[in-house]
Amino acid sequence: MGAFNAIVFKLVKPGGYYLVSDHAATAGSGLKNTEDLHRIDPAAVKAEVEKAGFVFDGEIxxxxxxxxxxxxxVFDPTIRGKTDRFIFRFKKPLH
Known part of the structure; x- marks a missing residue:
């Protein structure tokens, strides 16, 4: 995740935006459920993207x-298409 975010940071122009959307995992779970449930803790995503240099700019x-x-x-038939998903907006600083 860190390498990908670093590449995106290089590609986005200063002042540009980066949107990240994924299926939410339980708060505090970090990256624990990325393989088994295909979910991720939104706080972990936010921390990783900010670590690349982006500034959190809001949530949809x-x-x-x-x-x-x-x-x-997330592929379970009882929840598929109805999972709790987040969309974060990050901005690349002007300098």
């Missing part, structure tokens, strides 16, 4: 689903 909650308990694999 249109794909959020508070009824998703984050314990099922």
């Amino acid at each position: 909650k249109i794909l959020a689903n508070p009824n998703d308990d984050h314990t099922l694999k």
Whole structure:
């Protein structure tokens, strides 16, 4: 994740934006569920992207689903298409 974000940081023009969207995992779980549930802790994503040099610029909650308990694999038929997803917007500093 770090290498990818570093490449994106180099490609985005100063003042440009970078959007990241993924399926939310339980808060505090970090990267633990990326392989088994195909989910990631939003805080871990935010920390990794900021580590590359981007500045958090907001969140779009249109794909959020508070009824998703984050314990099922995103491909499970009972939750597929209805998972709790986040969209973060980051900005590359001007300097």
